[in-house]
Amino acid sequence: MSDHVVSVEDKAVLKKQLSTALRLQKFRAVLLVAPLLLFVLITFLVPIASMLTRSFYSPDFAREMPATAATISSWSGTDLPDENVYAALVQDLTSAQARKTIGSIANAVNMEVSGARSLIMKLGRNLDDIDPPYKQALDKLDPKWSNSETWQALQNLTPEYTGRFYLTAVDLLSDGHAEISLQPEDRRIYAPLFLRTFAIGAIVTLICLLLGFPVAYWLSALPLRYANVLMIFVLLPFWTSLLVRTTAWIVLLQNQGVINSLLVWAGAVGDGNRLPLIFNSVGTVIAMTHILLPFMILPLYSVMKTIPPSYLRAARSLGANQLTAFVRVYLPQTKPGVAAGCLLVFILSLGYYITPALVGGESGTLISNIIAHHVQKSLNWGLAAALSALLLLSVLILYWAYNRLAKVDGLKLG
């Protein structure tokens, strides 16, 4: 038997042999995964990463306006800048005019101070007529050039690495000198929108749970062949286009729609005050609940299916009535399903875009709609990236929190 005892040196040899033997296996695994990995990398990870860098890295302004960027950084911000800053601005704009990039510069400044676009374009048109000293000349051209806010905006734009997008995304205002304050109340947009997104997500999740739990319970108690047939009805929404489903809700819920007409016909509401069911947050919640319900039912069902009926029977035989048996024995065991379903629905609803865009109206738009607006319309990609980054971060925090909870309970996602 002593032949079979492996000495230390032999162990090292064995280890080497084992890893050689496994190398081929590993190589094959890598080969199998490689196409998808590359696909995901190129079409998903790289674009997201490059988009997210825009939220803190914006070198464009400094590149377009090198002289201004160099001079304005030393400005204290209390008074108006020195003459040399004015000269640098005129010099940069002159060369920008030649390169025909003055429009985009004006746009960039306009995002910081509204009305700045026309100010800069006007200066661009009159560059030929302006002579030193520029300070007086610009003031004469438009008194807004003597407004420190305008220069503040220019100074804010110059750093390559900036947190201003994030500040804007949470409705904070920076004067460029470590002084950070809350936006005036009427100009706070994003924080309320984040809150609304979370609130609607929470409401949708709760409604999905309340509607989905009994259905999943019933399905799990049915014999498999019936459950499979009925599961098709649960999955039906998956096989219909999102647009079709959403527009169907418009037909049903609008002012002259099926539900309002029925209510008026039944005399439940007067013709004059039909219920506002769509193009507001109510419509968003209804349509999103409908679309996300399967994401709640499926994890619940799969967990409930694994709970043998003998647990409930055991509880009853031990003296618990139906309610106690359900609450104390069945319900705790559905926890992984409830957690997975809620997490899934909540995370999906945070990023919901098409449905709120179509049926949300004013009070039903979510943070993703404003992100889309900044990507497509206002072209403020830095802000869009910052908003997206915050959304992504909140999802990751949620996921982390869930995993922490799951670990404590010894549960796994799904």
Place this chain on the structure above:
Amino acid sequence: MADLGNAVRQDRTHNGAHEADGSIVRFVNVQKTYDAERLIVRNLNLDVMRGEFLTLLGPSGSGKTTTLMMLAGFEPATHGEIILNGRNINRLAPDKRGIGMVFQNYALFPHMSVAENLAFPLQVRSMPKAELERRVKSALDMVELSALGSRRPAQLSGGQQQRVAVARALVFEPQLVLMDEPLGALDKRLREQMQYEIKSLHDRLGVTIVYVTHDQSEALTMSNRVAVFNDGVIQQLSAPADLYEKPRTAFVADFIGENNSLSGSVNGVYDNQIVSVRLAGGEIVQAVSVDQLGPGHPVILSIRPERIVLNPRIKNASMPTLAATVEDLVYYGDHVRVRLSIDGQSTIVVKVANDGHETSIAKGDVQQIAWRAEDCRAFNPRQGGGDV
């Protein structure tokens, strides 16, 4: 549990003593069907005596588990009465019956610790905390798991889970405990040990246990009485020894233990219920007539392999011998199993004890076999299910 331990039953012989205690459960004309086409339980009449260990034994689908579930309250009887302690419980909810139950897969609540599992039936009975803790502790002591109270069921071995399940069914001190194939998931060695432990708990606590199994050795070793189910009917309800020695139907003879079946017809009837039977090949043998059949009636003979004497040295008139050809020999260590054919028609298996004497049996030999008339039982082949 100490309180219960004191209540050790005074006497328990295999038969007879139960009548004095009276019955705890009565099934009266109980029927059960799931689909209105097939009766799973047919006209069941059964008295469970107080303090006894009664086993419901039968193949799957024989109605034994359904009977247990009706008693537990999880399946309603479609006809008849179930009486517990003199009270009709047909419509009583399971939680109001106060019956302990051990399930096939234990059904220990996975999200609760062992101690919480044991405390559950006491909590739902709103027991004061101090009393509850005392009972949980003594229940843990009873099954020798005191150190594992804080573990989750998943962290226990199969045998430990089994003990917790038994303790949980006993912790609220029910008079009646049902066990639904509780040892089915354990390996053979552990199963035998648990059989012993459950049996000794029963002896100590004096509770009534109704136990369902399809394992006949489990039924024979543990029970005071065994009810053999087949096809929704109790074929026989007897003490284990009677079940083996005096089966009342061909099914019971076949289901319990090893058995040789031979077919023939009644040749003549002697007194003392002994009949002579003509086998298919024409040989005359003797058997106990169970169903009191007249001459000419076809019968099935049933005889245990260990009761057949091979090559009988002492021949006498009461033991007619048969010639049989050795077909096969299988060595089992403590015994040798010899398969013989009678007239090349029916085969018969004989167990020959390996008692150290040189055996001169070889394949192809013609041997004489014989048995005592009282060891061989003749049944009416047309009678599917006898009643009790």
